[in-house]
Amino acid sequence: MPEYQTWLLYRQKYGGLNPMMRIEWGSALISSIIANVNRDSKSQPFTVVDFAPHIAQAESKKELTLEEAKRLWA
Secondary structure, eight states, X not given: OHHHHHHHHHHHHHOOOOHHHHXXXXXXXXXXXXXXXXXXXXXXXXXXXXXXXXXXXXXXOOOOOHHHHHHHHO
């Protein structure tokens, strides 16, 4: 049980262990930095999520409450 709790804390702090998602995040970070350096001062700044659609989908998912789950799955 202590090892499981340690892994949960790690994942909450650093995210999942999927190497492709980590590569996507790193590439998106570099892309957003380059885009922000070269953007027009009148335009909105870019974020990492602008260049990583899978991360955007993961962040937009909200946890279901028990009542919502019952309603949706019943």
